Amino acid sequence: MSTRDVVIPAERHALYEQHRYSPAVRANGLLFVSGQVGSRLDGTPEPQLDEQVRLAFRNLNAILAAAGCTFSDVVDVTVFMVDPDKHFERAWNVAAEYWGEAPYPATTAVGVTWLSGFQFEIKVIAKLPDAVKS
Known part of the structure; x- marks a missing residue:
């Protein structure tokens, strides 16, 4: 078995260790980013929805940057949301505010009943720049 090529942002929040998952893994020229929530560094949720979404995107962007990517490299997005109605x-x-201009990535939004105290989660797949392919 090969070793996973894990990407870890400079400031990692406590949820990675608490729930035993990697922020992102590089494979075959793609970056697979785990679901990012509006988590503060200690793992607690940002209480206000707008700020929780902003923090989820800041956490996502930190991982993308650590891998040499930006949101414009994202090709697929899955958003999970409690009470989407x-x-x-x-x-x-x-x-x-974070999405950028068209063309947009492929996107799926899923309504869920539980996100461990969070209201919003975003996971993405991004194409790695040619210089950092694994």
Whole structure:
């Protein structure tokens, strides 16, 4: 078995160790980023939804940067949201601050009943720049 090529941001939040997962793994020219939530460094959720979405994107962008990527390298997005009927438009308006211009990545939004105290989670797959392919 080969060793996973794990990407870890400079400031890692406590959830990685607490729940035993890697922030991201490089494989075959792609970066697979684990779901990112609006977690403070100690692992607690940002209580306000707009700020929770912003923090989830800041956590995501820190991982992308550690791998030499930006959000423009993202090709696939999956968003999980508690109570999307109530929160989707509000969260999506905040996400637009980070989304960039068209063409947009392929995106799937999933309504869920539980995110361990969080309201919003985003996971992505990004194409690695040619110089950092694994």
